[in-house]
Amino acid sequence: MATIKLETPLTIDKIKDLHSGDQVLLSGIIYTGRDAAHKRFIEVLEKNEDLPFDVQGQVIYYVGPTPTKPNQAFGSGGPTTSYRMDAYTPPLINKGLIGMIGKGKRNDEVKAALKGHAVYFAAVGGAAALMGKCVIKAEVIAYEDLQAEAVRRLEVKDLPLIVVNDIKGNDLYVEGPQSYLKEHK
Amino acid sequence: MKIVKYEDIVLKVKLACLQMTTDLPQDVQNKLEMMAMQEDGQLAKQMLDIIIENANIARQENRPMCQDTGMVVCFVKMGQNIQIEGGLLADAINEGVSLGYEEGYLRKSVVNNPIDRINTLDNTPAIIHYDIVEDDVLIIEVAAKGFGSENMSQLKMFPPAAGIAGMKEFVKQVVIDAGPNPCPPIIVGIGLGGDFEKAALLAKKAAIRNLDEVNPNEKLLALEKELEVEINNLGIGPQGFGGKTTTLKVNIEMFATHIAGLPVAVNINCHAARHIKVVL
Numbered sequence: 078m079a080t081i082k083l084e085t086p087l088t089i090d091k092i093k094d095l096h097s098g099d100q101v102l103l104s105g106i107i108y109t110g111r112d113a114a115h116k117r118f119i120e121v122l123e124k125n126e127d128l129p130f131d132v133q134g135q136v137i138y139y140v141g142p143t144p145t146k147p148n149q150a151f152g153s154g155g156p157t158t159s160y161r162m163d164a165y166t167p168p169l170i171n172k173g174l175i176g177m178i179g180k181g182k183r184n185d186e187v188k189a190a191l192k193g194h195a196v197y198f199a200a201v202g203g204a205a206a207l208m209g210k211c212v213i214k215a216e217v218i219a220y221e222d223l224q225a226e227a228v229r230r231l232e233v234k235d236l237p238l239i240v241v242n243d244i245k246g247n248d249l250y251v252e253g254p255q256s257y258l259k260e261h262k
Numbered sequence: 263m264k265i266v267k268y269e270d271i272v273l274k275v276k277l278a279c280l281q282m283t284t285d286l287p288q289d290v291q292n293k294l295e296m297m298a299m300q301e302d303g304q305l306a307k308q309m310l311d312i313i314i315e316n317a318n319i320a321r322q323e324n325r326p327m328c329q330d331t332g333m334v335v336c337f338v339k340m341g342q343n344i345q346i347e348g349g350l351l352a353d354a355i356n357e358g359v360s361l362g363y364e365e366g367y368l369r370k371s372v373v374n375n376p377i378d379r380i381n382t383l384d385n386t387p388a389i390i391h392y393d394i395v396e397d398d399v400l401i402i403e404v405a406a407k408g409f410g411s412e413n414m415s416q417l418k419m420f421p422p423a424a425g426i427a428g429m430k431e432f433v434k435q436v437v438i439d440a441g442p443n444p445c446p447p448i449i450v451g452i453g454l455g456g457d458f459e460k461a462a463l464l465a466k467k468a469a470i471r472n473l474d475e476v477n478p479n480e481k482l483l484a485l486e487k488e489l490e491v492e493i494n495n496l497g498i499g500p501q502g503f504g505g506k507t508t509t510l511k512v513n514i515e516m517f518a519t520h521i522a523g524l525p526v527a528v529n530i531n532c533h534a535a536r537h538i539k540v541v542l
């Protein structure tokens with residue numbers, strides 16, 4: 078299985094051939110956000126105001142990192158469980174969000190919103206030291222009061238990801254275990 | 263009588279916090295390496311390799327292995343003849359946690375209560391359980407429990423008629439429901455018997471028990487092995503992408519129960535199974 082290199086911002090053209098189970102190394106700018114930040118995103122959208130960054134073609138990483146030590150660019154930062162962001166996700170995809178990084182299954186509404194429009198990647202849950210090292214630069218761009226949950230702009234190099242939900246509707250969390258069981262009957 | 267100084271407890275708990283969050287216990291690392299060798303799926307094996315590499319980076323570079331540095335849980339075993347000099351035991355533990363989480367640049371993930379949800383800013387309070395014993399000992403088992411796995415835990419009060427078969431089905435269903443969320447491979451801690459809260463407590467003890475420890479109860483040992491095989495046959499695999507390795511170990515702790523009951527608690531721990539024993 079080849080590893081695919083991707084650069085943000087993403088376009089439909091760049092993600093259309095991704096298939097669930099593909100391994101990706103992602104580089105470029107991505108944004109962080111967890112429960113509390115997502116709640117604010119939606120409040121902003123409901124008031125017809127601008128999000129802290131334009132989500133068009135962008136990727137959000139569900140992460141609440143450890144505090145950054147002096148002389149490091151970033152702390153440890155692996156994915157948090159994505160279902161907590163499910164309720165907030167379809168409106169962001171409607172605004173042009175094209176990628177999400179987290180861990181764990183998404184609900185049916187999110188999966189439907191992803192189809193044809195966006196891709197859901199998993200990062201390796203718990204591999205936070207390794208992934209933290211892929212961050213070259215980090216800066217808080219909004220909601221500083223949320224501390225670990227503040228929105229950050231990250232510059233990443235070769236962040237290792239796995240495609241879970243591709244734009245064709247495949248789901249690695251369903252197909253992966255199924256095909257294992259088929260092979261080991 | 264043995265006297266233990268407050269400051270010594272603070273210092274040792276602080277060091278425990280610093281060490282456990284960056285240095286994956288050897289029992290867990292060994293099991294991960296063994297499972298990685300047995301895994302035949304390419305993606306599954308790679309996931310285990312990344313987890314092992316992550317543990318090595320964390321240890322070598324003194325970085326937290328996981329960003330969720332957890333809520334601290336302590337099991338205190340204290341001899342009746344121990345006297346703590348200089349303050350309360352709980353205060354000493356919490357002071358150690360506070361200092362450790364600050365010094366280690368660990369994430370402060372504790373909020374004051376579930377309604378106001380205001381971060382306490384130093385990861386306290388720790389959850390502390392006490393066990394009073396006979397000897398002149400003071401042992402604190404310190405664990406950092408992440409909530410990705412904690413949230414996937416469940417408890418059920420079965421009637422005795424459900425039997426061990428019912429208990430096994432429940433445990434497997436908890437693991438299936440959890441799926442990829444607790445970052446498999448996981449450690450499955452089971453509390454069997456007691457009452458409602460005793461079962462949960464036993465399950466937590468089981469979830470943070472050393473993986474090399476062999477259950478002295480033969481029936482439980484057999485049950486642990488059976489469940490380990492059956493859970494790994496579910497095919498969930500590392501990270502839930504499919505594969506052999508869903509659980510690293512099933513641990514069961516048991517206690518007496520009522521004639522009318524069969525409490526079963528399942529506490530899930532993740533591969534970042536941070537636990538350390540502090541002896542004072």
Ligand code: SF4
Binds near residue numbers: 156408410444
């Ligand atoms: S479940 Fe464990 S490994 Fe996964 S993010 Fe939480 S603490 Fe880390």
